[in-house]
Amino acid sequence: MKRISKFLTPIVLSLILIGCSDDQSAPLGSRGVYMLLDTSGTYTEELDKARQIISFLLTQLNPGDTFAIARIDTASFSEKDIVAKVKFDDRPSATNQQKRVFLDDVDSFIRNVQSSSYTDISGGMLQAQEYLMEHDVRERVILVFSDMQEDLPEGYVRDISFTLEDYKVVALNVTKLREDNMDPRVYMERLDMWRNRVEEGGGYWTVINDLDRIEEILD
Amino acid sequence: MTWNDVLELTPHPGLSILAVFLTATMVLFITRGPLRACLLGFGNTLYRACRLASKGCQFGAQAIVERNKAVLLEQGMQEAERAVEREFERISNTVAKELGDYPALHRQVSEAITAIEEDYDRSREVPPVPQPWVEAVEAIAKIPRADSLSGILDNFQKSIVDMENKAVEEYRKDSKERHRLLHAARPYWQELVKRFTGTESRLQRLLDRANAIDNHMDFFTEISKGSNAAMRRLSASSLTQFFISGLVLAIAIGGAVINFHLIARPMAEMVGGNTAIGNLRVADIAALVIIMVEVSMGLFLMECMRITRLFPVINSLDDRLRIKMGWVAFIILTSLAMVEAGLAFMREILVQDELATAAALRGDGVVEASDVMWITTMAQCGMGFILPFALTFVAIPMETFAHSLRTVLGMAGVALLRGMAVIFMMIGTVFRGIGRGLANIYDIFCALPLAFSRLFRRKDKSSSSYSTVEGMQGL
Numbered sequence: 220m221k222r223i224s225k226f227l228t229p230i231v232l233s234l235i236l237i238g239c240s241d242d243q244s245a246p247l248g249s250r251g252v253y254m255l256l257d258t259s260g261t262y263t264e265e266l267d268k269a270r271q272i273i274s275f276l277l278t279q280l281n282p283g284d285t286f287a288i289a290r291i292d293t294a295s296f297s298e299k300d301i302v303a304k305v306k307f308d309d310r311p312s313a314t315n316q317q318k319r320v321f322l323d324d325v326d327s328f329i330r331n332v333q334s335s336s337y338t339d340i341s342g343g344m345l346q347a348q349e350y351l352m353e354h355d356v357r358e359r360v361i362l363v364f365s366d367m368q369e370d371l372p373e374g375y376v377r378d379i380s381f382t383l384e385d386y387k388v389v390a391l392n393v394t395k396l397r398e399d400n401m402d403p404r405v406y407m408e409r410l411d412m413w414r415n416r417v418e419e420g421g422g423y424w425t426v427i428n429d430l431d432r433i434e435e436i437l438d
Numbered sequence: 439m440t441w442n443d444v445l446e447l448t449p450h451p452g453l454s455i456l457a458v459f460l461t462a463t464m465v466l467f468i469t470r471g472p473l474r475a476c477l478l479g480f481g482n483t484l485y486r487a488c489r490l491a492s493k494g495c496q497f498g499a500q501a502i503v504e505r506n507k508a509v510l511l512e513q514g515m516q517e518a519e520r521a522v523e524r525e526f527e528r529i530s531n532t533v534a535k536e537l538g539d540y541p542a543l544h545r546q547v548s549e550a551i552t553a554i555e556e557d558y559d560r561s562r563e564v565p566p567v568p569q570p571w572v573e574a575v576e577a578i579a580k581i582p583r584a585d586s587l588s589g590i591l592d593n594f595q596k597s598i599v600d601m602e603n604k605a606v607e608e609y610r611k612d613s614k615e616r617h618r619l620l621h622a623a624r625p626y627w628q629e630l631v632k633r634f635t636g637t638e639s640r641l642q643r644l645l646d647r648a649n650a651i652d653n654h655m656d657f658f659t660e661i662s663k664g665s666n667a668a669m670r671r672l673s674a675s676s677l678t679q680f681f682i683s684g685l686v687l688a689i690a691i692g693g694a695v696i697n698f699h700l701i702a703r704p705m706a707e708m709v710g711g712n713t714a715i716g717n718l719r720v721a722d723i724a725a726l727v728i729i730m731v732e733v734s735m736g737l738f739l740m741e742c743m744r745i746t747r748l749f750p751v752i753n754s755l756d757d758r759l760r761i762k763m764g765w766v767a768f769i770i771l772t773s774l775a776m777v778e779a780g781l782a783f784m785r786e787i788l789v790q791d792e793l794a795t796a797a798a799l800r801g802d803g804v805v806e807a808s809d810v811m812w813i814t815t816m817a818q819c820g821m822g823f824i825l826p827f828a829l830t831f832v833a834i835p836m837e838t839f840a841h842s843l844r845t846v847l848g849m850a851g852v853a854l855l856r857g858m859a860v861i862f863m864m865i866g867t868v869f870r871g872i873g874r875g876l877a878n879i880y881d882i883f884c885a886l887p888l889a890f891s892r893l894f895r896r897k898d899k900s901s902s903s904y905s906t907v908e909g910m911q912g913l
Binding site: 249274275277278281282283284307309310311312314315318319322 | 703706707710711712713787788791792794795796798799800801
């Protein structure tokens with residue numbers, strides 16, 4: 220019997236190793252995605268496109284990833300502006316369930332969204348930076364679905380440097396405003412201003428206006 | 439010193455060139471001996487070094503050949519032993535199965551023979567012939583017929599004829615009885631023939647086995663002698679086995695890969711889909727470990743059944759313990775097969791769930807499951823259950839592969855070393871040739887003084903030989 224146990228011991232140990240694998244392992248390339256949705260003025264009309272992007276992102280995200288959607292309104296540096304957030308379970312079946320629930324929440328938000336008077340993009344960025352910092356993820360991506368025209372109410376201070384090392388910031392669907400059409404330099408200067416702010420904070424900046432390129436968001 | 443300086447050595451440039459040429463030639467001629475020796479020595483040294491390396495390779499190859507031979511012979515002897523052992527086992531089984539009922543057969547044959555003997559004896563009993571009656575009839579027939587006696591004799595004749603008829607009838611009856619008895623004995627004969635025919639075929643099978651053992655023993659003797667024929671046969675067999683077992687192992691690896699894909703995805707449900715050890719997902723590692731454990735269990739099972747002999751420890755175990763261990767391995771294997779079948783089922787559910795989620799995210803609505811989807815599900819479950827048992831048989835080609843690999847590697851090593859020996863010899867020869875070639879090229883540069891030197895040497899030799907002849911004539 221001793222000899223039998225001699226053979227069975229490594230097998231049993233292997234099985235125990237499988238059972239204990241969670242304790243000895245590390246998350247494999249988990250990603251944190253924080254998406255800011257501009258709800259100011261007429262930009263709410265663009266939210267259907269945002270839904271498409273969110274659906275696509277949900278198909279791309281894997282178990283263990285973190286995803287949050289927040290609105291950009293008058294004062295966005297607040298947890299209250301987070302519309303939906305989820306950390307996907309390790310089990311694929313549970314992840315699928317979470318994705319469906321998440322999409323329902325987003326749909327509900329888009330149906331009932333109210334336009335805000337001001338656009339606090341910086342506050343939203345700071346909130347995103349803070350939120351993703353709290354989560355143990357290897358890739359941090361901030362998506363800004365906005366025309367990138369910041370409009371702050373009086374008294375709000377947003378002249379703050381970002382800390383965006385190892386962050387990727389993607390501006391999505393940056394629409395041209397009437398003034399931009401009159402003088403395109405305004406649009407370019409606006410984008411350059413945001414690029415500088417992000418890159419000065421150590422982040423990587425990119426703009427995706429063509430929704431056919433949404434595959435590049437998480438590259 | 440520039441070329442112009444050289445030309446200005448004498449007032450005439452041509453003279454300068456000639457002077458330099460002659461000086462250089464003389465210098466080369468003076469240093470010819472040691473430089474030639476150096477060049478030739480360099481070539482010869484490298485040649486000897488390469489020759490030594492070549493010899494070393496040849497010795498190495500020879501050592502491997504001998505080692506290979508020893509291993510092959512040992513393997514061949516073991517194989518022959520196993521074959522003889524197996525044949526004896528078969529003979530034992532045949533004797534136990536086919537000839538185990540020999541006592542019953544003997545009894546049946548004895549009974550049949552006794553019955554036949556009895557019937558034969560009874561059929562042999564002839565009714566006694568009434569001899570005195572015949573004599574009385576003959577005596578009466580010789581009496582002359584007289585009228586007074588005519589009636590009596592007629593009556594007497596009639597009685598006699600009646601009695602004769604009766605006797606003939608009696609005889610016929612007895613003959614009929616004898617035929618009946620002999621007819622009744624016929625099934626016994628047929629039975630006997632059948633029994634003996636069956637026994638003959640059984641004995642023939644035994645004789646065939648005995649012939650097979652003879653062949654194995656002959657081969658065993660050949661191996662023991664280490665004959666070339668046995669070596670050739672073993673080598674060829676080893677190569678064939680290597681390729682065949684390699685092919686079967688490749689097929690088995692294909693099966694293992696399919697098995698892996700069946701269980702890796704649902705394994706993420708058990709151990710998490712987003713954790714990793716190194717660069718490998720834990721779910722993949724867990725699936726691999728399960729497959730490896732199944733293969734190990736298969737190996738142990740085959741070992742316990744004495745189909746393979748990879749682990750001497752298991753083979754030397756007590757029979758009861760070995761059988762127990764075999765059962766344990768079989769139970770674990772069956773359990774793992776059931777787990778795999780469950781995981782395969784789970785995989786299909788997950789796939790459906792993912793498809794439904796993707797459809798919902800795309801906004802395609804609810805995707806109806808196909809009516810024939812159960813076929814895929816059942817096929818996956820079946821494969822999940824069967825593949826672990828199929829992988830059990832990997833043990834057989836694995837054993838063959840491991841054994842033949844040793845021989846094949848040895849052959850490859852020998853070929854490599856022999857090839858290296860040839861290459862070293864070639865390189866050595868080239869080095870020697872280069873040394874000689876360089877020495878000859880050197881001679882070209884001092885060809886003029888060399889020619890004079892040879893001329894003078896020849897003259898010296900001829901004059902010395904002439905003076906020797908004159909001296910001898912004087913004497």
